Amino acid sequence: MDMAVVELSRLQFALTAMYHFLFVPLTLGLSFMLVIMETVYVITDRPIWREITRFWGKLFGINFVLGVATGITMEFQFGTNWAYYSHYVGDIFGAPLAIEGLMAFFLEATFVGLMVFGWDKLSKRQHLLTTFMVALGTNLSAVWILIANGWMQFPTGSAFNPETMRMEIVDFMAVVFNPVAQAKFVHTVSAGYVLASVFVLGIASWYLLKGRHLEFAKRSFAVAAAFGLASSLSVVVLGDESGYALTDNQRMKLAAIEGAWHTERAPAGLSVFGVPSNEGRETRYEVKIPYVLGLISTRSLTGEVAGITPLVQEAKGRIIRGIDAYDAVETLKTDRTNVAARETFERNKADLGYAMLLKRYVADPRQADAAAIDKAAWSTVPNVPVLFWLFRGMAGLGFFFIAFFAGALYFANSRKFDRKWFLRTAVWIIPLPWIAIQFGWLIAEIGRQPWAVEGVLPTFLASSSLTVAQLWTTIIGFTVIYGILAVIEVRLMLAAIKHGPESETHLSDDATPAGAPNPFQTVAAE
Template identity: 60%
Template sequence: MELNVVDLSRLQFAMTALYHFLFVPLTIGLSILLAVMETVYVMTGREIWKRMVKFWGTLFGINFVLGVATGLTMEFQFGMNWAYFSQYVGDVFGAPLAIEGLMAFFLEATFVGLFFFGWDKLSKRQHLAATWAVALGTNFSALWILIANGWMQHPVGAVFNPDTMRMEVTSFFDVLFNPVAQAKFVHTVSAGYVTAAMFVLGVSAWYMLQGRHLQIAKRSMAVAAAFGFASALSVVVLGDESGYEANLNQKMKLATIEAMWETEPAPAAFNLVAWPDMENRENLFAIEVPYVMGLIATRSLDTVIPGINELVDRSKDRIRQGAIAWDALQKIRANPAEASEDIRETFRQNAGSLGYGYLLLPYTDDPLTATMEQIDAAAWSTVPNVFPMFYAFRIMVACGFFFILLTAVFFYYSSTGKLDVLREKRRWILHITVWSIPLPWIACEMGWFVAEYGRQPWIIESMLPTSAGVSSLSVTEVLLTLAGFVILYSTLLVIEIALMIKYIKIGPEEHTPDKEAIPSAMSAGSAPRSIPVPAE
């Protein structure tokens, strides 16, 4: 296969993004769990809850540091590998990223220091406030990043200026409250909450199987089960909202997720299992559930969901319009001061399809003279590979329902005070939980694959193709940086896993009597040399 700068740049960004998101969901979820646990500690004054916060806080800290290390390079890639994209959308895209750095990242970074080093310097309530500030900062950080990403999925509140060749903000309110961005935010952070809950459940299950730190393990399970069960349910509900938004704004993504080649009468069936064939543009076989897809995606019985073939035909019309817009844009760029009002009006009438005109550039130097074969090829380039999209989505959904089931089981046993039954009679549930620790990360990565690969060939949906956004680099340059990132990120991942395993094996700090408890016991007449240490 011939290597090119576009595919290598995409591979590099995908690799760094997927690596980075190994750390993000656990950071988001653990920050909230730490705040909840410390709230219980402040309310009850029981030292065991403080030990829990410190133990899970250590694992949070390891994950937080490596998340920051892997995330910093991603923003630099916009300038290194995607220079034209950065120039094209800098006025829009830069604002959320800047706010994320100034408002969210500095907030969480400042209070992370107070969380780790402020135990003996702050009062209980002051330290609790710092912990909640870390949690809020972490979630705010996700909000602004997802506002930027959501704008790429559904660009609103901005228009293209042919004189500056840039997108310019017309309504920051629309950018901020973009429905796609809001749906992505709540869905993503809920997935992070599930990731943290499953992680805490898995580690606690391992302690129960080992017969170690049982009181901390059971309390951690109780918090994680309730938190995880509610979050897992919300992921499904919010995922449904994301699917609804995709039907409104990214119809091709939805059609490829469902391997829906032909438009069906409403309400459309849901393909439970299928074998998509991209070459022949059909499914070799499919097991369908009637009506389900139409109800989920449209929330109605009479709204039609267009299939892939119909959407490709629609694209051909927009490609022809885009070619006209592209031609008018070249004339404006050649002499902006003297471009006639007729040329500008022609551009304005077809500007909404300009991105589709760019799809012809890999096939011809002049889109206005494109042949039917070239238009057909450009139209089919709007279809992502259906097979990986179809099964990535179903892996994610299957994991989601498994999380609901597993957290519901632990919620039942913890709320009825029967967690010891798991250790004594149903150890197989604990074993399943330990082996399930990686599943939330698999689900999250599948979700991001569907979200990002599903909007190809667009780097900005329907406005700018990915192939038009790259920097002027050589294949060798991108290959060298790609190899460097693979080596660096793989090393960081090994360090992360090794440190996590090390501190999980060490476990929470051993319990020591409260300073206040010693004089109290002595004043009661007990011998100072025989003060018992309460068992966990």
């Protein structure tokens, strides 16, 4: 396989995936914020909350369209750029994608039209139900996508079938309730809630700085502050759960994130600083917090966190056993009744994917020498410096958002909306959650390398037989088209924000009926 084709295929998929994921988290977060805002409207019957919901719903609609348009492209790429991947694991990977399209996508696509255009045609409670169904649909969509991605990280519930020479499902419920997928889902959607909260709070702060739509902005600020603090706390807590899942299922990724080349005596310390090197196979100038990594990863003071070097030695053993499995498969191709080959395969089938790593160095893994086995074993180590710093950037931003939303909630509760330094900060940090989320996806995908499916299918074997020229053509084409779409969306978003809420009436506390509670004070207090 031409590695230039593989790397360009990876680049194209990374570019389109990261672009698509600019829209997904905002859709996830805004959908449930709309439910909160419209619930307050239904309970209080205050017109201002209707206008708040309609305004943020308009921005949601613009973002939703771009998310759908860019998401469709992603699924086609599995057939165009990753044909062998689709052939080899399509029976498993295709199932959650099909369910996502049939159940979640049609659910949200059906109700989003009612939500946008049904304000004057549905009762308040009926419209609230449509808004909730849109939020449910967007999050169900994320569930099935992350089940598919989680299976790539931890391929449970499946096995290689020597009769068909493909991976097949043996336990669908194990695929659905994959622990890695569960941890990724709750962590990812919580990150989306943080992003939407920063987005709403930043725009509300801009209105406050400009002295426009003040009551609208204060209420939006309060909702975003409360929702954002809860979400940012959950991101950190659920990120800890993701770290625990890595201990059992992706030990090499965890070791690379920590720059841990050697296994430490339990409990391991957490590196807050270091200079890891793939070439030198060491991490210099480390600064560690004692015990923390061991507690996060093993939930104990006695559990060990394996280092990169011993994991490479473990990979060598799996490659050797995988060669036996590969030899048995080759025998079964010509003689499916060979009992000895079947027994050998069953004994070593879990390591078949490791033998396939050798195909990067020799045509037939059975002809590999010690040097090729050593190269293949070390190829299981991802880019340690990149993972090390991406993780610390993501984690640092996560803790920053907790402090930021705590401050925002304090100002909302005390009705101190005149702190211009904080309002300016809220506007300027709007891009930060997108950066943190993209860091998270890079960690997940780079950390899985060299595997398209962890321990099952190497990335270099998964791509289609394309040419470099074809790939550059599609990369340039996607870049141009997506660039145009980005300009269109940004202009639409900015125009909607500049215009503000549709109605200038009822956007004052003067509209509160005598003796009725002020819902803003209630939301801010909560």
